[in-house]
Amino acid sequence: MTAANGRAADAARNDTVAAVVRQWQTVHPGLDTGPMEIIGRVNRCAALLQQAEDAPLRRAGLSRPEFDLLGALRRTGHELTPGDLARETFSSGAAVTKRLKQLTERGLVERRGDTRDRRVAHVRLTDAGRELVDGILPEQLAYETAVLSVLAPEARDELATRLGELLARLEGSLGVLRA
Amino acid sequence: MTAANGRAADAARNDTVAAVVRQWQTVHPGLDTGPMEIIGRVNRCAALLQQAEDAPLRRAGLSRPEFDLLGALRRTGHELTPGDLARETFSSGAAVTKRLKQLTERGLVERRGDTRDRRVAHVRLTDAGRELVDGILPEQLAYETAVLSVLAPEARDELATRLGELLARLEGSLGVLRA
DNA sequence: AACAGGTGTTTTACCAGTAAACGATCTGAC
DNA sequence: GTCAGATCGTTTACTGGTAAAACACCTGTT
Numbered sequence: 001m002t003a004a005n006g007r008a009a010d011a012a013r014n015d016t017v018a019a020v021v022r023q024w025q026t027v028h029p030g031l032d033t034g035p036m037e038i039i040g041r042v043n044r045c046a047a048l049l050q051q052a053e054d055a056p057l058r059r060a061g062l063s064r065p066e067f068d069l070l071g072a073l074r075r076t077g078h079e080l081t082p083g084d085l086a087r088e089t090f091s092s093g094a095a096v097t098k099r100l101k102q103l104t105e106r107g108l109v110e111r112r113g114d115t116r117d118r119r120v121a122h123v124r125l126t127d128a129g130r131e132l133v134d135g136i137l138p139e140q141l142a143y144e145t146a147v148l149s150v151l152a153p154e155a156r157d158e159l160a161t162r163l164g165e166l167l168a169r170l171e172g173s174l175g176v177l178r179a
Numbered sequence: 180m181t182a183a184n185g186r187a188a189d190a191a192r193n194d195t196v197a198a199v200v201r202q203w204q205t206v207h208p209g210l211d212t213g214p215m216e217i218i219g220r221v222n223r224c225a226a227l228l229q230q231a232e233d234a235p236l237r238r239a240g241l242s243r244p245e246f247d248l249l250g251a252l253r254r255t256g257h258e259l260t261p262g263d264l265a266r267e268t269f270s271s272g273a274a275v276t277k278r279l280k281q282l283t284e285r286g287l288v289e290r291r292g293d294t295r296d297r298r299v300a301h302v303r304l305t306d307a308g309r310e311l312v313d314g315i316l317p318e319q320l321a322y323e324t325a326v327l328s329v330l331a332p333e334a335r336d337e338l339a340t341r342l343g344e345l346l347a348r349l350e351g352s353l354g355v356l357r358a
Numbered sequence: 359a360a361c362a363g364g365t366g367t368t369t370t371a372c373c374a375g376t377a378a379a380c381g382a383t384c385t386g387a388c
Numbered sequence: 389g390t391c392a393g394a395t396c397g398t399t400t401a402c403t404g405g406t407a408a409a410a411c412a413c414c415t416g417t418t
Contacts, residue, residue, distance in 0.1 A: 012343025015350055023254040028316070035323030038335060039228050041342035046225035047269065048349045049218050065374090075202040082397060090226065095375060097398055119383045119396045137207070144214030150348035156217060159341040162334060163220035164191025169329035170227045171194055242404090262366060274405060276368055298366045298413045362417085369410070380399070388390090 017041045052147055056139045060132060065091065067136070069099055070108060070125065074133045079122040081114075108132060196220045231326055235318045239311060244270065246315070248278055249287060249304065253312045258301040260293075287311060 012018065017040040021033045050064065057067050072088040073080055080088065086096045100123060103109045108129035114120040125133070148156060191197065196219040200212045229243065236246050251267040252259055259267065265275045279302060282288045287308035293299040304312070327335060 011347040012340045015343050015347040017346060018343060020254065023256075027254050027256055028313075031317070032320055032324065034335070034339075035320055035327055037339040038327060038342065039232060039323055041339065041346050042221060042225050042228060044269070045342060045346050045349065046221050048346070049221060052349075053218060063374090075199065075206050077202075077206060083395090090223070092376060093397065094377080094399080098374070117384065117396085121397075134207075138210070141211055141214055144218055145211065147349075148214055148217060148345075150352055151345055155341060155344060156213070158337070159345065160213075160216040160220065161191045162338040162341060163217065163224060164194050164197060165334060166327075166330055166338065167196060167220050167224050167227070168190040168194040170224065170231075170326075173329055244404090260366075261368090271406065272367065273369080273407080277404070296366085296414065298411095300367075360418090363415090365412100365414075367411085367413100370408085371406105373406080374403105375405095376401105376403080378400085378402105380397100382396085382398100384395075385393090387392090 015041070015044075017044060049147065053140075053144055056136060056143045060136050062132075062136070065089065065095070066099055066103060067133075067140075069096070069103065070129055070133050071137070073109065073123065073125045074130060079124045081120050081122060083120075085123065103129070194220070194223075196223060228326065232319075232323055235315060235322050239315050241311075241315070244268065244274070245278055245282060246312075246319075248275070248282065249308055249312050250316075252288065252302065252304045253309060258303045260299050260301060262299075264302065282308070 017037060020040065021036055024031060024033055024036070054064050057064060062070070068089045069085055072085055076088070082093060082096050082100060085100075086093045089096070100109060100111070104111065107126055109123050110126050111121045111123050114122060151159065196216060199219065200215055203210060203212055203215075233243055236243060241249070247268045248264055251264055255267070261272060261275050261279060264279075265272045268275070279288065279290070283290065286305055288302050289305050290300045290302050293301060330338065
């Protein structure tokens with residue numbers, strides 16, 4: 001084992017999840033707590049990161065789900081239907097309807113009806129919406145970079161790769177809904 | 180690079196987050212999208228895992244936050260106050276109050292007032308509560324093991340270690356509230 | 359003993375999400 | 389053409405969370 005791996009393993013023994021796992025082991029010795037060390041940590045990291053991470057967004061008066069929606073429109077570069085947006089942001093259609101209502105009122109997105117199929121709507125960013133996204137994104141990424149700077153670059157790469165592997169396999173095995 | 184690392188990197192290029200990152204790169208070339216590859220994946224993994232993972236809990240009529248609360252009581256092995264439970268489960272006091280109300284009605288926990296300080300309550304598992312937790316936990320862990328079996332054992336270990344490292348450092352830098 | 363300030367818990371008012379029902383529209387079989 | 393069934397989006401009713409206020413009680417100071 002390398003010195004870097006040793007330090008990583010060291011740190012990993014000192015998080016709250018490790019403490020929880022130790023408690024379970026004293027109560028149910030021999031229990032296979034392996035999954036907790038991944039799932040518990042993923043959940044906890046997600047919670048901590050979201051809490052920390054959304055600071056630059058809040059300044060712009062956006063929630064993360066709202067930003068995700070605007071971001072989907074920005075990065076695809078074309079109009080999307082509410083259904084597309086639901087798939088793209090992994091949220092329910094009803095949630096998208098609500099968000100679109102608010103974002104439309106704030107003048108960040110516009111909608112027009114489809115000419116052929118009158119059930120479907122097409123949503124696009126307004127100029128203000130696009131400027132907002134382009135203004136926030138670099139700030140947001142810089143902020144995230146700062147938060148993640150607690151890890152050494154190689155640790156970041158390795159983590160990103162492993163998470164990507166897990167995610168790709170989960171999305172494969174749990175059924176991908178990608179359009 | 181080893182063959183295993185090659186495959187991991189391969190898989191990592193095929194998840195939805197990688198696709199999103201590629202879209203951003205075409206719209207904003209040169210943008211440092213590094214943080215997305217970790218934060219985006221953590222969030223998405225958390226969402227997918229929670230959705231999948233909670234199947235055994237639902238059968239028992241418990242939500243994950245409810246199970247976390249019962250689990251905290253079980254693994255510490257002694258009574259906890261509502262405040263302790265809030266810290267232990269990383270949720271707000273108000274949320275704990277609501278959950279306790281329901282769990283008490285279902286006969287899974289009991290409460291008694293402190294004799295000295297009448298502001299504080301002490302919560303403990305009933306026999307039924309303890310049996311429920313002990314019955315569910317192995318099922319839950321087995322299920323989680325199955326979900327995570329998409330990763331090779333070494334990949335799991337490495338991921339757990341890296342996540343632990345990140346979590347430990349985040350908890351350190353963002354301020355730990357542990358009692 | 360009385361009170362200011364702090365702490366533990368609950369209550370209140372509110373907000374965002376979901377599942378399921380719904381209305382509107384399209385499509386293909388007949 | 390028309391009708392059954394699918395699809396798109398919204399609405400409805402409800403749930404569970406939060407922040408802030410409220411409440412009850414404790415503690416140390418005077």
